[in-house]
Amino acid sequence: MITLTINGETRNLDVDPSTPLLWAIRETAGLTGTKFGCGIAQCGACTVHLNGAPVRSCVTPVQAAAGQDVTTIEGIGSRATGLHPVQQAWIDEQVPQCGYCQSGQIMSAVALLSNNTSPTDADIDAVMRGNVCRCGAYPRIRRGIKRAAATMRDAAGIGEVADE
């Protein structure tokens, strides 16, 4: 039995400790927004936050998350509880096509913006190159991140950093 917190809720998961966090989230906790893409940390579809930092859940043993805070796409925001600025920007820029990679893309983007509300193109490249999109939504992902960043800066009452 592994005890951890998922999206603020304490969960006791009856799962082998070596099981990747991805499968514990999807099959045992029943949260299917986090996706399986490659199983070897090459595509980013399985990205979740562990104590706020992005990790590839397909190669993270569930025991490594024991007693810690896991956040999945379901914990970022929803239409019922209110969308995160990144999710809203994804709709405004019409980012998703097939949509399968977008949970992971959004988790990476949220992590990026939580550390840096004025990311340059190079900052975006450095973080987002870990997330593959076979539909080629990259130009819209870039625009979405910039739009979300502006929204978050406005909400925080801060201006854009001078060097961007």
Added chain:
Amino acid sequence: MNKWTRRAFISAGVLAGGVVVFGIAIRPGNRAGKVAGLVADDNESLFNVWLKIATDNTVTAIIPHAEMGQGVHTTLAMMLADELDADWNLVDMIEAPAHIEYANYALAKGYAAGGVDFPAFLVDTVDGFFLTATKWMKLQITGGSTSVPTTGQHAMRVAGAATKAVLLQAAANRWHVPYDELTASNSMIHHAGSHREAPFASFARDAAKLDLPAKPRLKTPDEFTIMGTDVGRLDAPAKVDGSAMFGIDAVVPGMKYATVKAAPVFGTRVLSVSEASVQDMPGVRRVVNLGDAVAVVADGYWQAKQALDALAVDFDQGGDETVEQSDIFEQFSRDMDAATANGDEITDFEQGDARAALEGADRVIEAEYRVPYLSHAPMEPMNCTAWVHDGKCELWTGTQNPLGFAAEVADVLDMDIDDVVLHNQYLGGGFGRRAFPDYAIQAARIAAEVHFPVKLIWSREEDMRHDHYRQASISRFRAGLDAAGRPVAWINQYVEKHDPKEAPYIPYAIDNQYIHYAESKTHVPWGFWRSVGHSLHAFFTESFIDEVAHAAGRDPYEYRHDLLASAPRFRKVLDTAAEKSNWGAPLPENFGRGIAIHRSFGTIVAQVVEVEIVDGKAIARRAVCAVDAGFAMHPDGMKAQMESGIIYGLTAALYSNITIRRGAVAQSNFHDYPMLRIDESPEIETHIINSGERLGGAGEPGTPAIAPALANAIFDATGKRIRELPVSLHDLSSEDLGSRDVA
């Protein structure tokens, strides 16, 4: 005889009666009745198989196509809603059930059946009739970029317009006013003379009893209020909060998980498998020998995968286990040589006398190109959940071909097709891969062995090694130029012809052309891959015309422009791409610019790529795209499809290389079949031309031209002509380059 085939015969009467797709759209009397129970509740009026109106005035479009990212659910709903004069904010959609009434007539007619017109199907032999019925039963396919030009144009718009007509008639009857004094807008019916208005829903039940007009007048583009606008995609909200349900997300109470390993060499079999080798591993429920694959069923995917990796299994040797990729290309070359030597070339297209013209030419240019096998690699690996119970089989999966999947599963399980119920989900990418039912058949066969539902998930490695691959190919060219540098002869030979037939054809005015091919079968399974034959032939033809232009000492854009004098639609697309890309303007050092144009699925696309060579590697920095699909129903969606097609095609052109080693696919995952990522993704701008010509597709036409535009840009930057893809096979660093051949 299989049960479902007999059923197909019975249903064929319905099929023959409703064969014209307008008929399906406009005759609710019997058609809608058959499907009402599938799609409509008690408080909804079903007008025909494409449309229902609820008492709260919500209009639901019933879309017979799979959503795999191309936006078809939104675009088709727009086409219906606009003709209906519905309030877009009150429009919803559902995907049609996998049911014969929704079988896609136009795709069969225009694409899958090779352009054979319907009357030819009405053959008078029983066998022929069965064959026909079989084909028709299985067609509800999303592919060939056909959804908007066929279903949208001939079903959705007609259904919307015809339904509006009966709503107006019902209002005229109730209000005792002339039909012509009534108007519809925003899901309301208005009578200006008496200042009355009422919602569609208040007339829906009366209107559903009226006969729909057979040929309602469709709007002209100046009357469009929704078509041609940028509404938001209906599927976007569910795709940003994790709530969108893909095949892999299906949850059926009590289900277990399975994963599978097929014989690595295509066409070989399982010799032996030792269930004992894994039966004590945690969570393992069953080992299933499928003959050509083995599966492990366990309480979770990870447990099934661990056990599968540990499973002792021997595979047969089928004779192809010694085949290497180099053998395949050598075989292609041999078979091409033999076809020419033996005079058994298969003519694809011929006009004039190309060989005589070549003899008389002032100069002859020759080149040979080759392209590799490609995997689809959609982000969501193949998966299907199956539950065999009470004489039925239920399937949850994402498929481009739900009826075909149901038919194949019915065949394998010896069931009636009506006992196979397929719940189609969002597709995590399709690109042609999800038209092939192998994974659903496996899931159904595994589920038939157990008494609980089973979710089969392929590993990424299985997905890459057991795809249906875009073919590898070789293409050889000879062109003859006259003294002025104009092409007078075009001879092209390639291996293996696949759909669409026009893929190797060129738009240029060259009087003498001979295009032919040689057969050269391999054991590697073939599949539709985004744009199908266009994906390779555009690279071949648009690279070679570029070589010809350079050999003639001409600018490659201007050379194409001149050769398109009698093809004004092509020329306008080409000119737009050149103009918007600022063709001819100076570029920074280590940059190059290339252009290509190609028509596929009725849509003409020209692209200009600006490439930068960095440390011997090509990076596309900018892509300018001009597209003429007749009319862009959803312009932002069209742009998104061009962006998507460009990045999909760039990924393949730069990196993708499936190779055969010891008879099996050598690559396994994204580390050895790399993907284009955001840091190498170009800025893309798309310019839409609404020519008003016949509608073309959007999902595929963005892909073909990008590989040659890139290769032509690399030539401009480096003087090195890329004649073999992917580009990553070549070192583009300057010391490796030969002298630059630019006139």
